[in-house]
Amino acid sequence: MNDSTNNQNEPDRWEAGFRQWGQRPQPELNPFFYTRLRARLDQSIESATWLPFWLRRPAYAYAAFALLVLLNAGVVAGLADNTSTTDDPGTTITALQDEYTIDSFVTAYE
Amino acid sequence: MTEPPDETTRLDQLRQGHEPAFRWLVETYQQRVFRTALAIVANTEEAEDVAQEVFVEVFQTVGRFRGEAGLATWLYRLTTSRALKKERDRKRQKRFGFMTSLFGTSNDDKPDYDPPDFETPGTLLETDEQSRQISRAVASLAESQRVAFTLHYQEELSYQEIAAVLQTSVSAVESLLFRARQTLRKKLPKP
Numbered sequence: 369m370n371d372s373t374n375n376q377n378e379p380d381r382w383e384a385g386f387r388q389w390g391q392r393p394q395p396e397l398n399p400f401f402y403t404r405l406r407a408r409l410d411q412s413i414e415s416a417t418w419l420p421f422w423l424r425r426p427a428y429a430y431a432a433f434a435l436l437v438l439l440n441a442g443v444v445a446g447l448a449d450n451t452s453t454t455d456d457p458g459t460t461i462t463a464l465q466d467e468y469t470i471d472s473f474v475t476a477y478e
Numbered sequence: 479m480t481e482p483p484d485e486t487t488r489l490d491q492l493r494q495g496h497e498p499a500f501r502w503l504v505e506t507y508q509q510r511v512f513r514t515a516l517a518i519v520a521n522t523e524e525a526e527d528v529a530q531e532v533f534v535e536v537f538q539t540v541g542r543f544r545g546e547a548g549l550a551t552w553l554y555r556l557t558t559s560r561a562l563k564k565e566r567d568r569k570r571q572k573r574f575g576f577m578t579s580l581f582g583t584s585n586d587d588k589p590d591y592d593p594p595d596f597e598t599p600g601t602l603l604e605t606d607e608q609s610r611q612i613s614r615a616v617a618s619l620a621e622s623q624r625v626a627f628t629l630h631y632q633e634e635l636s637y638q639e640i641a642a643v644l645q646t647s648v649s650a651v652e653s654l655l656f657r658a659r660q661t662l663r664k665k666l667p668k669p
Contacts, residue, residue: 378668382663384669385669387631388606389632390632390633392613394513397508397509397512398526401504401526405504405529408530409537
């Protein structure tokens, strides 16, 4: 009987223990918390003003980065195009022949 | 947790960068933010650091806060996520410190990792042995269970309020608390 009563009360005892833990004495914040917070805030604002205004917002920073990547990709693509056209010997010879009006069959036998 | 009646007005003032409104916010919530952080980081210096980070973030992002959740809910959400991040970083540094001490790469005589956390000013205040044991067991719970348990028993938040902080359902909170209690009962001596 006594055991069953104890078992019945066990969840309540756990609950009481947890609630007691919740109300345990806790340390207080050190005094002048707001002053220290204000100093930190001012410092963060000061360091942020070193950046140009359009870089202080993430959307602008990401857009600037994306633009930079696109420009670089464009330059690389342009270079690749130039290399492919100049590297083809047939195209280069034809361009030279067109420029100097040379007939390839005639020059070969003359 | 009772919200001040003029929260909407205060929020508007905060959005406009009104200094007295910000001061009111800090003075009203600083102890709750600090206490919640302390239950997760278990170190008063780190808890104060978390509290400062939370209020700096509030100051910087209140313009984007749409007010869907209450101010207290938002603050608890910021606090728990920041405190958990700090705790993860500390554990990572601890592991790294342990590894460097194994390889003998540390130049300092002092250990690179923190000493055990249990004898902090916060826990020294806990004269009651049972509370001290519970604190130790709570520290070993999974992150989400630890947050739910702290918010429920320490901050006395309802299941609905905890669900809003954790951005989850009430049944998920019930499940978290159930598992937390079960784990604690296994780890702690019978009361």
